[in-house]
Amino acid sequence: MLSFRRSRRFLCAIVICTILVIALNGLLNINIHILKYDKNIRYFVDSDNTHRIVNERDNSNEFDNEQTSKIPSSIQDGKKDNFDVNKQIPFNQWSEDSIAENRNILTSNSQSNKKIMKRDDKSVEEIQNIRRNKETLNEFEIPLFDENIFRIYNDEGKTSTLQREEMEVKFPITPTDAIRTFGKYLSPWEQNEIFSYSNIWYLGLDANKTQSHPTAYDNYGFDYSSGAKKGHYKLAIRDHIAYRYEIVRELGMGLQGIVVEAIDHSNNESVALKIVTGNMKSEIYFHRELEIMKFIEANATDLDYFTHLIDYFRFRNHWCLVLELMGPSIGLGAIEDADVMRRYTNDTFHGLYYLHNLNILHSDVKPENIMYIRGKTNQSEGQLLKLVDFGMSCIPGSTDHKCGDYYLQPRFYRSPESILCLPVTTKCDIFSVGVLLVEFIIGFPPFMGNNEVAQLAAMMQVLGFPPAHLIDISQRREVFAAALDFTILNGFHQNPYLRNLNELLEGLNPLLIDLITRCLKWDPKVRITAEEALRHPYLTIN
Template identity: 30%
Template sequence: MSSIHTRQSTAQSIPNAPPSSRKRKRPAQPQVSYRSEYQSDQAGQIREYIVIEDTPEPDGQVPPPHHNLPPGLAPTVSSVFTNGGVRTRAQAAAAASIQTSIPPPSSAASSAVPPPNKRRRKETFADSTPGTTTPVAPRPPQPLAANGSASGPSGAYARKAIASRGYDAQKQLVHGGSTTWGQGGGSGGTESVRASLVSRASTQLQQPATPVYDDKEGYYIITPGDLIGNRYQIVRLLGQGTFGKVVEATDVQSKKKVAVKIIRAIPKYRDASKIEIRVLRTLRQRDPVNENKCIHLLEWFDFRNHICIVTELLGLCIYDFLKENDFQSFPRRHIQDFARQLLTSVAFLHDLTLIHTDLKPENILLVDHQYRTVNVPAPPNSRSRAIRHKRILANTDVRLIDFGSATFDEEYHPTVVSTRHYRAPEIILGLGWSFPCDAFSIGCILVEFYTGVALFQTHDNLEHLAMMEAVMGKIPTRMAVRGAKTKDEFFRQTSNANPTPILNYPGTRASRQSRKEVRGTRALEDVIKQNDVVNTRFLDLVKKLLIWEPSERLTVREALTHPYFDLTIPPEN
């Protein structure tokens, strides 16, 4: 219900308007009776409307211009403005043409309203749509001055505003089939127009606003306490990624905590989520008790155009734990536990002819991230000798998640997969990929567990390949020949009698910073020191996972039988 405040203003009788000067040939304006109405719109803001009082319909046709009339029949000012100031275009033209030659009668009880200030633009105007206005700052009612001029909108502006409103109102009625052009020119037509506008505005104000559930990027707007799927009550936001958001929720039926992945309301992400659901359903059917440490699907549903995937609630991802632990390495016993579980999960996928393609610490979740804190001395090469604090996990159980990019081996393979730091060389060279790309990613992850930082910290393909040569040795000639056919920009030919392609790095476009980063990349033997049997076997496992040729790389099933897993590693104090 809108609140209406009406201010009534009527013309007063004042002396005749002075004759027009040579500098400003503006015709004197007749008296104008108008009022301002303040109405609140649907958003609760105040809008001002200028309304001209209704006058009787003019009798007779508009007189022709006086220069076409016989002598003595030129119209007077009063005959032109018989409708109380609301004129047609012909009447306005006639008034302008005769104003300078015919002075206004001395007995006219009209007031000359001065024109509006051109430098100050009036903020109140009407939209083309009935019942709506352009947002403006509300102004208080302004009384008519004693000399007949309005301190608010001028008479000329008021006529212009009401003429615009009348035009739009008649146009609306024509489209609605209520009347046609040329009808309703008198006060009765104006009343019908006003009634139509008021009725339409009231209807719009009474209609409730459509609720908004998404932001401009298609993400669901998270509101704690919101019930999704009529079963899961949102507790808090856990994280946000490219595909959507993950929230902690309470199952109102079982009273258990769950995680709900709410996919963005964008077609390509909805389609990708359906692929993930298909994979998760397959994993649940083949492993109902979850012996292979993959995330378990509880259910899924479509809610407000968002695909929602409900799973068990887990702890932090390994990357977040590393970050909160100042990127300090994991204990060697924990690395062995992580490696065994990760290889078991991926081997299970490969047995189902499924390739994960996006293995990384962010997609490995801790079941429980509770920890204890120990003091460790600073490393020998550290500038600071202060004792550091290190978090030691109480539970090393993990789950593999995010199957949105998983691909069955017999189905379509995109050209580029995997996150940059964990991408296999055959993907960079455009040579195709299969199960071995997952093994390479696991090798990168295990080294990161050992050092606390990513093995290949780069965002450029050529620099990435140069770092691989620093870590794994030179690219094999056979692979370089194949790579030069698909990515010739990465290679140059040797200048000897038997030219062979070699990596074209640094070349001419490598920056000074890039060369510094590549020079600082160490070989695996320098990263993992072989000072005991644990490190020796761990290094051997990683080297066999990080081999250039995919066909020579250790499979994940073979990696589970590596002697490294026969060792019993004592816990760290």
């Protein structure tokens, strides 16, 4: 009897141990999808321990039908009925359903797979072989893994995002492929906007992207709403522009827009990208600059002295110009090297010569708009500089590219005819160059007024009285009258000829003084031309 009891206890212990082993095995048997690839067959061990076999030679299987049923029908058919590539859907018209539908391409894969194990090198090689031989797969088949980014989940639920540089996605890709592979990293705005572009070259996934909102105020959140930057596009370094250009750094900002250095990922070239301010006045300047640059590109006999127009487009309600990337501007201050001074003068007049041959008035000649060719320095051989920024350019006498009556030029470089509202010609640029040459010598512009009256008074202080016949035909004689009696802040009058030009330039090369004097003539009819300046002894005699 005792032996029987001991046997029964022993059997019970065995049963209990068996139950514990089974339970422990169940706890340890976490739901892991093991992905194995063998040529054309894909095996899956699902969470319910059922095996799903997908034969790439036969796409009519249970797994594919289950997965593709989650994709919008328009994408299953290889169409984009719901997305017009030439139309952007306003943010405030989006619905949760439309956003969710776009996300299905991504979530349909991630929802059925809880944990993804890291592949070894052999598996990677097998995967690459399969992709090279994948000839019969549907165009919109959902990939089993992200080619560039994948996640590893550990037992604590923590995740880490890894970049596989050796397996980067080859761009360009289609918007559908971009959503499928990178959709979880794109904002809701981008997930709809991206279908307006046929080729996706760059996504800016690691940028600190601007967050949009559904109202039109401040351009759906993409523009600054106040301050000096009001109406300017909010830059995010390393973000994309039009899914092609990568923002590298800001180069400069003005009233009409902001200029950035960018990488064109379609050819890996560095470019300058001018993003125009989102207001009506700036758009007028944009269209003027665009038309002038097109005209120059089509008609100039030498394009080497102007920045090149590469492309233009509209992005998030901002017009954008893609331009040749230049070096720094010549900057402000005096130039001590006589040879550099001569080279600056020569390049500037060459640019104006080819521009004026087309009867184009640049109208914004100043140090900031004369820039080094990229990679050039004062020690480089050959041409150094180019003219940039044609936003204020016009063609005198033209109806299509009409010049304004006045306020054509920046104040310190403004010609007398701009101030007195006289007929404008390309000679306005020559006066600006004369001012610029004096600035190269003394380190600052010779005429510096805080308004037009003060500016004209400063001109008369150095150049004397303007000819009487110019005042007679002026439409702004009151400006001249006020300048005659102009008093500066300390109570002194700015009398004409208080310091004449020869005294200002005393001790310089007489040939340079003569060239400057010819540039700063009151009467544009007797002012030197760019062609004559290039033949002047200062530039022809070494």
